[in-house]
Amino acid sequence: MSSLRVLGELDRTFAWDGVRMYEDADLGPDAELPLELRGAAATAHMGDSERWRLVRDPLGVNKLFWVEAAGTLYLAARPWRLTQEGYDLDAIRAIPRGSVIDLHPAEGSSLKHDIARDGSGSPYRDVGVGAIARRIRSEVSGFLAAIASAHSGARAFVCLSGGLDSSGIAALAQEHFPGLVAVSFDLDRHRGQASEDRLAAGRLARDLGLPLLEATVSGQQLLEHVDTALLEGIDWRDFNVHAALVNAALGEAIADAVRGEDKREPVLVFTGDLANEFLADYEPERYRGSTYYGLPKLAKPALRRILVRGLDTSHREIGVFAAWGLAAVQPYAAAADAYLALPDAFISSPDCKALLCREMLGERLPGYVFSRRKARAQVGGPDVGGGVLGLCVDRGFDAAKLKRRFAELHGVSDLSSLDRFIRTGVYRSAVPSIMGVTSGRA
C-alpha cells in the first residue's frame, strides 16, 4: 500500500475523554493516542510524512470501511461508496471497533492500539446501583454540556417517543440546549387517531415546555425511504431497517424545519438509543401470528453482551440522519462504562430500567413516564398493526425482500455474501495490512 484515499464524507465525530470533546487535531497521528475516547468517532487523519491515523470508537457507533486495491487503501463511511467505485462487497472490511491504527505507507508499517471497551476494572466495582445511576446522569450531562460548548448556537432536536430512554435524553438535553425541540414520529394509517407514542410524546413535551415537531407520514411516504434506510443504515435486518425508516421520517421533518437557516453549526439530533442494549431491554414482537425481531435465548447478562457487541453493525440512527444533513448524537454512549458496570442481578430484574431511570432522573421527569409500558419505536404502541413492523409486513417488505434489496443496491448477486459481511451483529473487520501488522498497547 502506498497511498490512502477517503471516499465521500466520514461521519461527524462526537467523542470525549470524560472532560472535553476530541477535536480533529486530537485524532491525528501526531497527537497522543486517544485511548480514553468515548462516544462516536470513525476518523482518518494525515499527519507529517504522510503518516495516517485511523480511529474507531469502542462501541462501533460510527462506521468506517476499507478496501485495498492497486496499492491504495480506500476508506469510506458507507460500503456503497466503495461498491459504487466497482469494489466487491466481499472485498470490503470494517475498521475494527475500539481501535487506533497508525499507518505509515511509505515505510510499509502499521500499528494497532486498542481502546478499552467496557467497564471491567473500572471505578464502579463495589459501587451501588444508585451511585452508578448518578454517574450515568453526570456522564451524559457532561457530554451534552461539552457538545453545547463546542457547538454553541447549534439548532438542537430530540427524538421523543415518550419512553424512558428518549424522555431522559430530552430532560437532560434541555438543560444545555435552551432552544431544544422535541420531534415525534407517527404513521398515518388513516385510522384517525394518534399512536400511543405520539400521545405520550405530546404530553411530555408539554410538561417539559418543549415545542413539538410532528413527523407524521403515510405508509407510502415511509416506504419511499427503504433504499435510504438500507444504504445509509448499512444493514438489511428488519428490526434495524424498521427503526431506520422511523429515523428517515424524523430526519426529513427536521430537515424541512431548518431549511434555509444558517448552517454554520451542525443541526444536532439527540436520540435515546443504546440504553436498550446496555440493559438488554428488548423482546421479540408478534404480528399476525408470527414472531419478529427474534432474540437469542440467553440470560440477560449474556444477552447484554451480545447486544452491545452488535452495536458494531447498523447505522440506523447516525447514518440515516446524516442522509438529511443532520448530526445525530447518542448521548448514552458517553456513559457506556457505567451502564456496563451495572450488576448482572440488577439487569436481570424486569423493572430495572424504570428503577435505574428513577435514580438517574427522579424529579426531572413526571411520574407517568416511569410507569408507562415499553413500546418499540418501530411499533409505536401496543397495537403492532399501527406501526412500521405491521406496515412492512402487510406491504411485503419482509426480511427476505429487504435482504435482496440490500444486495441489489450493493451490486451483490450471491446473497451468501451478505452472511459473510454481517454475522451476529458484527461486520467483517480487519486491520489494513501493510506488509504485516503489529499490535501495540500504550
Next chain:
Amino acid sequence: MAEQTEAYIRNHFAISPQDARFGPAVDLFEGGYVDSVGLAELLEFIQDQFGVEIPDEDLLSDDFATIEGMALIVCRHRVS
C-alpha cells in the same frame, strides 16, 4: 473441544443423527445449521465452556464457519 462443540450444536439445534451431511467440517452457516441468533447462543456456550471470547475479527473468518475451525480458534485464544 470439537467433540463438545459438536455435541452442543447437535443437541441445541436439534440436528438429526441421520443427517449424513453434518459433521466437524461442514459450513454451519451455508448448511443452514446455525443462524445469526443461534450463533449468539453458540458464542455464549463457547465462552462458558472454554472461557474464550471470540474476537470480532475471527467471527467472520472462514475458519469460524466449521466446528473444527472453531476448535482451532478457541485453542489459539486459550493459549494466547
